[in-house]
Amino acid sequence: MGAFHAYDIRGIYNVDFDKNIVYKVGYFLPGLLGAGKVLVGRDCRVSSPEIHEYLVKGITDAGADVFDLGLSTTPMVYFGTANYGFKASVQITASHNPADYNGLKVSMENALPVGLDNGLGQIQKWIEEGRPCIPAAKKGTVHEMDIRKDYLDFLLKFKGDYDGLRIAFDLSNGMSVLFARDIFGDAPEYVFDEMDGRFPNHEPNPLVPRNVEALQALVGKTGADIGVIYDGDADRVMFTDEKGQFISPDLMIAVLGHWFLEKKGEKGIVLQDIRSSKAVGEYLVPMGAEMRTWKVGRAFAARKLRELDGVYGGELAGHYYFRDFFYSDSGLLASILILNVVADMKRKGVTVSELISRIASYRNSGEINFRVDDKQGAMDAVRDFFTASEKPEAMMDFDGYRVEFPEWWFNIRPSNTEPYLRFICEAVSDDLLNEKVKAVESLLSERFGAVRE
Numbered sequence: 001m002g003a004f005h006a007y008d009i010r011g012i013y014n015v016d017f018d019k020n021i022v023y024k025v026g027y028f029l030p031g032l033l034g035a036g037k038v039l040v041g042r043d044c045r046v047s048s049p050e051i052h053e054y055l056v057k058g059i060t061d062a063g064a065d066v067f068d069l070g071l072s073t074t075p076m077v078y079f080g081t082a083n084y085g086f087k088a089s090v091q092i093t094a095s096h097n098p099a100d101y102n103g104l105k106v107s108m109e110n111a112l113p114v115g116l117d118n119g120l121g122q123i124q125k126w127i128e129e130g131r132p133c134i135p136a137a138k139k140g141t142v143h144e145m146d147i148r149k150d151y152l153d154f155l156l157k158f159k160g161d162y163d164g165l166r167i168a169f170d171l172s173n174g175m176s177v178l179f180a181r182d183i184f185g186d187a188p189e190y191v192f193d194e195m196d197g198r199f200p201n202h203e204p205n206p207l208v209p210r211n212v213e214a215l216q217a218l219v220g221k222t223g224a225d226i227g228v229i230y231d232g233d234a235d236r237v238m239f240t241d242e243k244g245q246f247i248s249p250d251l252m253i254a255v256l257g258h259w260f261l262e263k264k265g266e267k268g269i270v271l272q273d274i275r276s277s278k279a280v281g282e283y284l285v286p287m288g289a290e291m292r293t294w295k296v297g298r299a300f301a302a303r304k305l306r307e308l309d310g311v312y313g314g315e316l317a318g319h320y321y322f323r324d325f326f327y328s329d330s331g332l333l334a335s336i337l338i339l340n341v342v343a344d345m346k347r348k349g350v351t352v353s354e355l356i357s358r359i360a361s362y363r364n365s366g367e368i369n370f371r372v373d374d375k376q377g378a379m380d381a382v383r384d385f386f387t388a389s390e391k392p393e394a395m396m397d398f399d400g401y402r403v404e405f406p407e408w409w410f411n412i413r414p415s416n417t418e419p420y421l422r423f424i425c426e427a428v429s430d431d432l433l434n435e436k437v438k439a440v441e442s443l444l445s446e447r448f449g450a451v452r453e
Helices: 019-033 048-061 074-083 120-129 148-156 180-184 209-222 251-263 278-287 298-308 331-347 352-359 375-387 430-448
Strands: 009-012 037-042 065-071 088-092 101-108 142-144 167-170 189-191 226-230 237-240 268-273 289-294 312-314 320-322 368-371 394-396 401-404 408-414 420-427
Touching: 019 037, 019 048, 019 088, 019 101, 019 120, 037 048, 037 074, 048 065, 048 088, 048 101, 065 074, 074 088, 074 101, 074 148, 074 331, 148 180, 148 331, 167 180, 167 209, 180 331, 189 209, 209 226, 209 237, 226 331, 237 331, 251 268, 251 278, 251 312, 251 320, 251 331, 251 352, 268 278, 268 298, 278 289, 278 352, 289 298, 298 312, 298 320, 320 331, 331 352, 368 430, 375 401, 375 408, 375 420, 375 430, 408 430, 420 430
Parallel strands: 037 065, 037 088, 065 142, 167 189, 167 226, 268 289, 268 312
Antiparallel strands: 009 101, 088 101, 226 237, 312 320, 368 420, 394 401, 401 408, 408 420
C-alpha cells in the first residue's frame, strides 16, 4: 500500500502496488465520487495495459460504465473530464518516473484533482479494512471514446505565428508524441519522438540534468532559438535557451505574463508555488499581476487557482495551470503559449537568454535534499536559527516554511514520500547564498545528523 501519496497513486508496479489494488481502486471509485461513468486514459508504459485491464474490470464490476480514451496524455484526460461532464476520470501513468513505475491520477468533476485528503485516503482505508468488492447485479459496459481531434483543435486555438522560429524538441519517448507534430509541424528538430514505455534514451524527468543533455546538444547542433522537453505524460514542460542553458521552470511563470497580462490584457491573480523565485512576482506585478503563493502539487494548485479564479499559475517542477484550461495543467498548452512569447521576442530582436536575464535577478541554490528523520524538528530549527538574528519581511507556514528577508529567502519543506527535507534558497549575491546554504548544512548535520544528497 506504499503507492498512495498526497497527489496520486504511484510506485513500482508489482512492488508498491499490483493488479489487485488497481481492481479495488477501480471498484471503489465510482461510489466514492458518485459517478455512473468513468473516463479512462493510459500512457505507453509496458505495465499500462495490465493496469488498464484491472482498473476497467473494477469500475464495471461496481456497475459504472467506462469511456476508454486509449493512449492519451494526462492533460487530455483533464480536458475530457471537464469538457464532457464526467464526474470521475483516471489516467494510468507514473508521469516522470522510471519505466518500472506506474500509477493512477484521479480527477473528479471539472477535472479537480483527487488526492489523499479528498478521496484517495478513503479508498486506501477501505482496501486496508478489507471492504468487500461485490460485483453489481448489472455490470457496467466499456465504450471507446476518441477525443483527440477535439483536444487538438482546442490546443491549436492558442497557437501563434512561429514563422522564423527555430525550435528543438525532446519528446522523451512519452505521450507528447501523440500531438507534437500535429501542433508544431515537421519544421522543428525532434529527438526521441517515438512512444516507448521503456524510455530507452533517458528517464522522462526533465528536472534531472542528464536527461536534458540530448536536447542541449540538439540546440547547439541546429542553432535553435529554444529547446523544449516534456515529461512522460506531457503534463510538464521545461526549456533551454538558445545557448542550451536549462531555464528554471519557475521563471517561465514570468515569461507567461507577456502573453496573459500584456498581449491579452488579462490582469489578475497569478499563482506560484512556495518554492518560486522572488523574481517572478517582481517581474509580473508591474504588468498587473496580483501574486499569490500556495502549496506544491496539482492536488493543491489546481484547486487554489479555481478558488481564486486566477488567470494562470505555475510551479518550480514545470507544471503550468490555466483558467482557460479548466484551471488545470498542460505541458503542450504551456509550450504553445511560451513559444508565442518567444516568437514575438525574436521579432523584436530579443533572444531567450536575454529575456530570462531580465527576469532572473537572484542567485538560486536549486532544490537541495537533506536526509533526516525528524523532519518537523529540523524545519523548526532552521526557521528559528535565522529569525533569531534577522527580522523577516514575510513568513509562510504552509508546505513547510518560506521565510523572506530583504536580501534573501528560503523555503524548507518535507517530502511527502521520503525521509527528506527539501531546501531552496535565493539571495542577491553568490557569497550571501553560499553563506546561508553552508549555515543550513552545518545546523542540520550537527543537530540532526542530516546528510545532503
